[in-house]
Amino acid sequence: MTCPLPVLLRLRARRAVTISSTVLAKTFILPKTGKGSLDMPRVPLKRGDVVLVPFPFTDLTAEKLRPAVIVSPDPQELDVVIAFISSIVSSKETAETDFLLTADHPDFAKTGLKKSSVFKMKKLLTIDRTKLVRRLGRVSPPIQDELDRHLRNALGL
Numbered sequence: 001m002t003c004p005l006p007v008l009l010r011l012r013a014r015r016a017v018t019i020s021s022t023v024l025a026k027t028f029i030l031p032k033t034g035k036g037s038l039d040m041p042r043v044p045l046k047r048g049d050v051v052l053v054p055f056p057f058t059d060l061t062a063e064k065l066r067p068a069v070i071v072s073p074d075p076q077e078l079d080v081v082i083a084f085i086s087s088i089v090s091s092k093e094t095a096e097t098d099f100l101l102t103a104d105h106p107d108f109a110k111t112g113l114k115k116s117s118v119f120k121m122k123k124l125l126t127i128d129r130t131k132l133v134r135r136l137g138r139v140s141p142p143i144q145d146e147l148d149r150h151l152r153n154a155l156g157l
């Protein structure tokens with residue numbers, strides 16, 4: 001069973017996002033934006049912002065709410081390019097394109113992340129900014145420089 005196109009349904013107390021696949025169609029409930037949260041389509045976004053987004057699995061069968069960092073150049077348009085951030089940290093599995101940010105880093109608190117995380121600069125996604133749930137924080141210029149270096153490496157530049 002397939003759905004014609006992904007559809008964003010607006011409900012009273014929550015938003016539902018339906019994604020389609022030739023094999024599977026699932027509905028995921030995302031937190032409602034309201035008082036105290038940002039209206040992402042109107043909030044100015046910048047490169048280096050850490051945001052919460054419904055990030056799809058690589059096989060596109062599902063998605064999960066995850067942090068990501070904006071890597072597209074400023075000014076941000078309707079579509080933004082983001083890189084995946086994972087809290088599953090393993091020094092054995094860290095690729096040369098990944099950047100590990102530990103909780104004891106002096107600029108860690110500015111990111112809004114809760115624990116040590118790996119920025120997966122090879123796992124990129126272009127997404128409509130209306131899909132962004134909220135901004136968590138921002139990376140500092142030294143961290144951004146490291147992310148840029150890892151991104152260039154991931155893209156072979």
